Amino acid sequence: MSGSPGTATTVRPTGSDSDLGERSAAQQRTRTPYEWPARAFSLPAVLLVALLLYLPFVWTTYISFTDYNGLGSPVWVGLSNYRDMVSDSVFLTAVGNTLLWVVGSISLPVALGLLIAVLTYGRRFGTLIRLPFLIPYAVSGVAVGVIWGFVLQTQGALGQVLEFLNLPGASTRWLLEGPLNTFVMIGAASWQIVGVNALLFVIGLQSIPREPVEAARLDGATGWTMFRCIVWPQMRALTTVVIGLSIVASLKTFDIVWIMTQGGPGRVSETLALTMYRETFVLSDYGQGAAIAVFLSVVTFAASIIYLRRQLSDRATS
Numbered sequence: 203m204s205g206s207p208g209t210a211t212t213v214r215p216t217g218s219d220s221d222l223g224e225r226s227a228a229q230q231r232t233r234t235p236y237e238w239p240a241r242a243f244s245l246p247a248v249l250l251v252a253l254l255l256y257l258p259f260v261w262t263t264y265i266s267f268t269d270y271n272g273l274g275s276p277v278w279v280g281l282s283n284y285r286d287m288v289s290d291s292v293f294l295t296a297v298g299n300t301l302l303w304v305v306g307s308i309s310l311p312v313a314l315g316l317l318i319a320v321l322t323y324g325r326r327f328g329t330l331i332r333l334p335f336l337i338p339y340a341v342s343g344v345a346v347g348v349i350w351g352f353v354l355q356t357q358g359a360l361g362q363v364l365e366f367l368n369l370p371g372a373s374t375r376w377l378l379e380g381p382l383n384t385f386v387m388i389g390a391a392s393w394q395i396v397g398v399n400a401l402l403f404v405i406g407l408q409s410i411p412r413e414p415v416e417a418a419r420l421d422g423a424t425g426w427t428m429f430r431c432i433v434w435p436q437m438r439a440l441t442t443v444v445i446g447l448s449i450v451a452s453l454k455t456f457d458i459v460w461i462m463t464q465g466g467p468g469r470v471s472e473t474l475a476l477t478m479y480r481e482t483f484v485l486s487d488y489g490q491g492a493a494i495a496v497f498l499s500v501v502t503f504a505a506s507i508i509y510l511r512r513q514l515s516d517r518a519t520s
Contacts (some may be wrong), residue, residue: 259499266492276489283493292469293494299384300453303473304505306388307395307452308445314392315399315444319326320429322400323407332404336397343394347461350390351377354462377463380470387471391458395451399444406440407433442513446506453502473500 242380266283268276287293320327338346338358354376365372377383385388410433418432456475459465465480472480474494482491 236350237372262492262495266490266496268489270488271486271490272488279489283489284497287493287497291474295470296472296474298470299381300474301389302456303382303391304449304453304457306385307391307448307455311395311399312441312444312448314396316441317402318396319403320433321409323404332397334397334402335400337487338394340397341394343391343457344461345457346390346394349460350387350393351462354386354390369469378467380467383463383471387458387462390462391455395448397483402440402444403437406437408520410436417423424474438513442510446509449505449509450502453498453505473503 265276267278269278269279269281269282315514318332323332325331341349351358356378358374358376360376361372361374361401364370375382376386414436416433417429418428423431455473456479459471459473459476460479463471465476468479469480478491478494478498481494483485
């Protein structure tokens with residue numbers, strides 16, 4: 203409705219609510235035909251995931267309830283494999299060692315990677331300083347095990363160097379005593395991973411806006427105060443990713459342990475992944491191996507979901 207000058211003018215829509223609803227529904231109908239081609243394009247990826255991930259997990263779960271040696275037909279035994287699993291001292295030792303790997307993989311390579319990133323970011327020749335830490339990531343886990351096995355074996359390279367320098371520890375049996383062998387293998391794995399963690403943290407530092415950092419610097423914030431109050435909170439998202447990847451990788455640790463100790467001596471350094479491999483392919487107890495595989499899969503999935511949900515909820519409330 204139009205009015206005289208100085209009076210308010212009310213603009214009304216050219217159609218009623220029902221007309222607007224009809225136009226919205228018509229727009230929905232015009233978009234609908236394009237949804238099915240999009241779903242069809244995603245169908246091969248869905249089928250591939252189902253074929254390579256879901257179906258093997260379903261089959262493994264079924265085998266975990268059977269007595270099966272890889273030949274003939276599986277015989278259904280119910281929860282027998284799971285009862286034997288939780289009552290086996292070797293399995294409990296593997297659980298303890300796997301927990302050590304989780305704690306060590308979070309505290310050592312993540313903390314060292316963050317320290318290297320903070321100390322070298324923005325420095326002259328910082329990239330060259332980080333490069334030696336990144337090179338080991340290009341080496342396979344098997345090669346890392348071979349290298350550190352040569353260094354840490356009895357009368358190995360480390361022992362000979364300590365003996366030549368008349369330093370203590372030359373006769374230490376690094377790989378023959380538990381849990382010492384687990385600790386040194388965590389150190390070997392950290393040597394491989396710390397560089398890529400440092401690289402990821404550098405990327406996180408590069409993504410921090412300059413404005414809050416400069417404002418905090420003008421307010422007198424430096425050193426630890428700057429890192430704790432400004433830098434660290436803005437890197438929480440990336441830290442969540444790095445720690446989540448470390449948790450999953452540590453729960454699946456196999457290659458370094460197998461190459462360096464093969465779970466010995468006396469299976470005292472086995473992880474859950476190595477115990478699963480030994481039960482399945484060495485002892486040909488596929489049912490018991492499948493039960494351990496299901497247990498490990500559930501633990502890995504649960505740990506990832508719990509950690510990510512907790513981190514996301516903390517971010518939502520902060």
